Amino acid sequence: MNGADTAFVLISAALVMLMTPGLAFFYGGMVRVKSALNMLMMSFISLGIVSVLWVLYGYSLTFGDDIGSGLLGNLDHVGLAGIDPETLTGGKEGIPVFAFALFQLMFAVLTPALMSGALADRVKFSAWSLFIALWVTVVYFPVAHWVWQADGWLFQLEVIDFAGGTAVHINAGIGALAAVLVVGKRIGFKKEPMRPHNLPLVMLGAALLWFGWFGFNAGSALAANGTAATMALNTQVATGAAMLGWLVYERIRHGAFTTLGAASGAVAGLVAITPSGAHVNALGAILIGVVAGAVCSWAVSLKYKLGYDDSLDVVGVHLVGGVIGTLLVGVLAIDGVGGMSQLGKQAIGAFSVMAFSFVVSWLLAKIVDMTIGFRAGEDDETSGLDQVFHAETGYDFSTVGGTPTGRSTVPDLTETGAAAPRNKKVDA
Amino acid sequence: MKLITAVVKPHRLDEIKEALQAFGVQGLTVTEASGYGRQRGHTEVYRGAEYTVDLVPKVRIEVLVEDGDAEQLIEVIVKASRTGKIGDGKVWCVPVDTAVRVRTGERGPDAL
Numbered sequence: 001m002n003g004a005d006t007a008f009v010l011i012s013a014a015l016v017m018l019m020t021p022g023l024a025f026f027y028g029g030m031v032r033v034k035s036a037l038n039m040l041m042m043s044f045i046s047l048g049i050v051s052v053l054w055v056l057y058g059y060s061l062t063f064g065d066d067i068g069s070g071l072l073g074n075l076d077h078v079g080l081a082g083i084d085p086e087t088l089t090g091g092k093e094g095i096p097v098f099a100f101a102l103f104q105l106m107f108a109v110l111t112p113a114l115m116s117g118a119l120a121d122r123v124k125f126s127a128w129s130l131f132i133a134l135w136v137t138v139v140y141f142p143v144a145h146w147v148w149q150a151d152g153w154l155f156q157l158e159v160i161d162f163a164g165g166t167a168v169h170i171n172a173g174i175g176a177l178a179a180v181l182v183v184g185k186r187i188g189f190k191k192e193p194m195r196p197h198n199l200p201l202v203m204l205g206a207a208l209l210w211f212g213w214f215g216f217n218a219g220s221a222l223a224a225n226g227t228a229a230t231m232a233l234n235t236q237v238a239t240g241a242a243m244l245g246w247l248v249y250e251r252i253r254h255g256a257f258t259t260l261g262a263a264s265g266a267v268a269g270l271v272a273i274t275p276s277g278a279h280v281n282a283l284g285a286i287l288i289g290v291v292a293g294a295v296c297s298w299a300v301s302l303k304y305k306l307g308y309d310d311s312l313d314v315v316g317v318h319l320v321g322g323v324i325g326t327l328l329v330g331v332l333a334i335d336g337v338g339g340m341s342q343l344g345k346q347a348i349g350a351f352s353v354m355a356f357s358f359v360v361s362w363l364l365a366k367i368v369d370m371t372i373g374f375r376a377g378e379d380d381e382t383s384g385l386d387q388v389f390h391a392e393t394g395y396d397f398s399t400v401g402g403t404p405t406g407r408s409t410v411p412d413l414t415e416t417g418a419a420a421p422r423n424k425k426v427d428a
Numbered sequence: 429m430k431l432i433t434a435v436v437k438p439h440r441l442d443e444i445k446e447a448l449q450a451f452g453v454q455g456l457t458v459t460e461a462s463g464y465g466r467q468r469g470h471t472e473v474y475r476g477a478e479y480t481v482d483l484v485p486k487v488r489i490e491v492l493v494e495d496g497d498a499e500q501l502i503e504v505i506v507k508a509s510r511t512g513k514i515g516d517g518k519v520w521c522v523p524v525d526t527a528v529r530v531r532t533g534e535r536g537p538d539a540l
Contacts, residue, residue, distance in 0.1 A: 193479045195472065254473045264475060301476045313475060 001088055005223040006095045009103050012219025016106035019212035020047055020113050026205025026263065027117045029198040030312050034384025035121045036197060036394040042116035042128055049132050050109040055080055058108055059101050061141040063149055070153030072142050095222065103219060104144070110216075111140050111168045117312030118176035121194075122186050122381050125389040127374045131179070134364045139175060139357055143167050147349070159349030160337065162231065163220035165275025165326040166353045173319025174354045175361035177310065182365035183374050185309035187381055194311075199259045206263035210239055213270045217277055227278050234277035235270065238289035242269020245293025253297075261297065264317060268296035271321030276329030284332040292324045319354075326350045429524040429537060430498040434489045435461060436509040436517035441487050447508040451501060453491055454540065461488040466514065486517060492527055494537050 024043035031039045050058070057078050064073030076082060080101065088094040112132045119128070146152040147159065147167040154166070161167060186194070196202060217235045221228035246265025247257045272292035273285055280288065300316035303309065310316065327350065330343030368374050375381075380388040387393060436444065441458065448456060462483040469482035493501050498521055505519050529539040 193481075195479060196474060250473075250476070254476055254478070256473055258473055258475075260474050297476070304477070 002093045002095060002223070005225075006099050008224040008228065009095050009099045009219055009222055012215035013099070013103040013106055015212045015215025016103065016110065016219065017047075017212070019106070019209050019216060020044070020110050022205050022208025022212055023110065023113055024205065025201050026209060026267070027120065027312050029201030029203075029205060030117070030196045030260070031120050032194060032384075033197045033395060035386055037390050037392055038125065038385040039116070039120055041125065041390065042119075043113040045125075045129055046109050046113040046132055049129060050112065050136055051105060053133060053136060054101075054105045054108050058136065058141050059104070061137075062104065062108075062144045063101075066145075066149065066151035070146060070149075070151050070156055073145050073149060090222065100222065103222075104148075107164060107168060107216070108136055108140055108144070111164075111172050112136055112175075114169070114172035114318055115176040115179060115314060118180050118310045118314040119183055120186070120311035121385065122376055123183060123374055124372070124376050125385070127368050127372055130372065131364060131368050131374070134368070135175065135361065138364060139360050140167075140171065143171050143353055143357065146353075154349050154352070157345055157348065158337075158342075159345050160279060160329050160333070160342070161275045161326065161349060162278040163217045163274045165271070165322045166349050169271045169274060169318040169322030170326065170350055170353050171357045173315050173317075173322055174358045176314040177308065177319065178358045178361035179365040179374075180308050180310050180315075182362060182369055185307075186311060187378065189309045190304065196260060202263050203259060206266050210266055210270060213239075213274075217274060221278070231277045233282060234280060234285035235273055237282050238273035238277065238285040238292070239266050239269040241286040241289030242266060242272065242293035242296075245269075245290040246297040247293075249294040249297040264300070264313070265293040265297065268292045268317050268321045271318055272325035272328070274325060275322070276325045276332070279329050279333040279335055279337060281334050284334065287332065288325060288328050291328065292321050295324060296320050323350050429527060429540070430493050430495055430521050431524045432491045432493060432498060432501055432505065432519065432521045434505045434509060434517065434519040435463060435486050436489065436505075436519075437511065437515060438485055438487045440509045440511070441489070444489060444505055444508040447504050448491065448501075451497075451504050453493070453501070455491075457490040459488040459490075461486045465518065484515060492524060492540050494540065 020043055024040045027043060028036050028040040057075065059080060060075050060077035061073045064075065064077050067074050083097045083101070085096060085098060087097045089097045089100050112135050116128070144167045146154040147161045149155060159166070188194070213235055214232050218228040218232040221231060243262050243265040246261050246268060250261045251257055269289040269292050272288050276288055277285060296317050299320040300313040302316065303313070326346050327343065330338060330346040332338060333342065365374060376385055376388065434444070445456070463486055464482055464484050469480055469484055472479050472481055489505070491501065502519055502521060509519070510516055526535060527539040528535050
C-alpha cells in the first residue's frame with residue numbers, strides 16, 4: 001500500500017464532500033427567500049440518499065466486474081461484499097479500495113445534486129428524493145461505469161474524462177434539461193422578477209465549490225504525483241480565466257461586472273477543466289477557461305429564447321461547460337493524445353452520454369410525475385416551499401408572531417387558521 | 429399641532445437627524461419605506477436577465493411639532509435632505525388633533 005497516495009485520496013474525498021454543501025449555498029442564494037431552505041435541502045439530501053445507495057449497490061454497479069459489453073458492473077460487491085481494509089486497487093503499491101470507494105461516493109452524491117438547480121422552487125421534496133434514488137441507479141452508476149471502469153465501453157474507446165466532464169457534468173446537465181421538460185416552468189417565468197435573494201451566499205457556495213474541486217480534479221489522479229499537481233494547477237488557472245471570460249462578456253453585453261457572473265464564470269471554468277485538465281498545459285487551461293466562461297455566459301440566455309425554465313442554469317453552465325472541456329481536450333491535449341481522431345472519440349463520449357441520459361432521465365421524471373406527482377401544488381409554489389415541505393422558514397426578522405404550542409410534535413396550526421405543513425394530516 | 433412627514437433618500441438620514449436636533453426637536457419616528465416619484469427605478473442584471481426595480485428604497489421620517497414651528501421645521505428638513513439630484517423625495521405637513529405621552533398621560537403640546 002502507498003501511504004502518501006492513500007492519504008491524498010482520503011483528503012480529496014473530504015474535499016469533494018464539501019462541494020455538495022457548497023453547491024447547496026451556490027443554488028440556495030440564487031432563489032427567492034420563500035424557497036431558500038428547500039433549495040439547500042435538494043442538494044443536501046443527496047449526501048444521505050446516495051451515500052446509502054452507494055454502499056448497498058452503487059459501488060458494485062459502477063466498479064464491479066463488467067457484466068458484458070462495458071455497460072454495467074455486476075452485483076459481486078453489493079453491500080461492499082468481498083472488500084476489507086487490506087483490499088487494494090492499483091496493485092501492491094496502490095491504495096485501499098475503501099479509500100477509492102469513498103472518493104467515488106462523493107462524485108455520486110454531487111452529480112444528482114447538480115440537477116436540482118434546474119428544478120428550483122417548484123417540485124415536491126419527496127418526489128425529488130425519489131428521483132435522485134432512481135436517477136443515480138439507472139443513469140449515474142451505468143454512465144460512471146462506462147467512463148471510469150477499465151472494461152467500460154467509453155474507457156475502452158479511450159475517451160478522455162479525467163474527473164467527470166461526461167459522467168458528472170454533461171450527464172447532470174442534460175438530465176436536468178429532461179427533468180425540466182417534464183416538470184415545466186415556474187409560475188411567473190419570464191413575467192415575475194425572480195432575483196437571487198442572497199448573492200453573498202452564492203459567492204460563499206462558489207468559493208467552497210472551487211476549494212472542493214481541487215479534490216475532485218487532482219484527487220482523480222488517485223495518487224500524489226505529477227498528474228495530480230498538473231490537474232491542481234490547471235484547475236486554478238482555468239477557473240480564474242473563466243471568471244474573467246464571463247465578466248468581460250457580461251460587461252460588453254450588459255454593462256456591468258456582476259457578482260453572480262464572477263461566481264458563475266468560476267463554476268463554468270471548473271466544469272470545463274474537469275475532463276481536460278490532466279492533458280493540457282497551463283496555457284491550454286487558460287484558453288479552455290476563457291472559452292468556457294464566455295460561451296457559458298452567452299449560453300445562459302438561451303433558455304429565454306427557447307422557453308425552457310432551467311431556473312439556475314444547470315444546462316447553460318454544466319452541460320455547455322462539460323461539452324466545451326470534453327471536446328477541447330481533443331484539440332489541446334499536449335501528451336500525444338490530441339488530434340482529430342481523439343476529437344471524434346470525445347464527441348462520441350459526450351453525445352452518447354447526452355443521448356442516454358436525456359432519454360432515461362426524461363422517462364424517470366415522467367414515472368415520478370405519473371405516480372406520486374413531481375410538481376408542488378400551485379398554491380404551495382406561490383407561497384413558497386419552505387413552510388410546506390420543511391415546516392420552517394429560512395430567515396426570521398420578525399419580532400412579532402410565533403407562539404410555542406407546548407407540544408413536541410409538529411404543531412397543528414389549523415386551529416389558529418394557519419396552514420399546516422403539507423405532510424401533516426389534519427382532522428376534518 | 430402638526431405632523432410633518434418626509435420621504436427622502438436613506439443616506440440623508442444622519443444629516444436630517446442632526447439638523448432636527450440642532451433645531452431642538454425632541455423625538456422622531458423613522459420607517460424604512462419604498463416608493464418612486466418621477467425618478468422611477470433602476471435596472472439590475474442577473475446572468476443577463478435584466479430587471480427594472482421600480483420601487484426605490486427610501487426612509488420616512490415623521491415629526492410632531494407645535495403649529496408655530498411647522499413652517500421652519502419643513503425648511504430645515506428640506507435643506508438637510510436636498511442633494512439636487514432626482515429622487516430627493518417629498519415633505520408634507522398635516523394637522524393633528526391629539527397626541528398623548530403614554531408614560532405620563534400628558535396631552536397636546538405637552539406630550540411632544
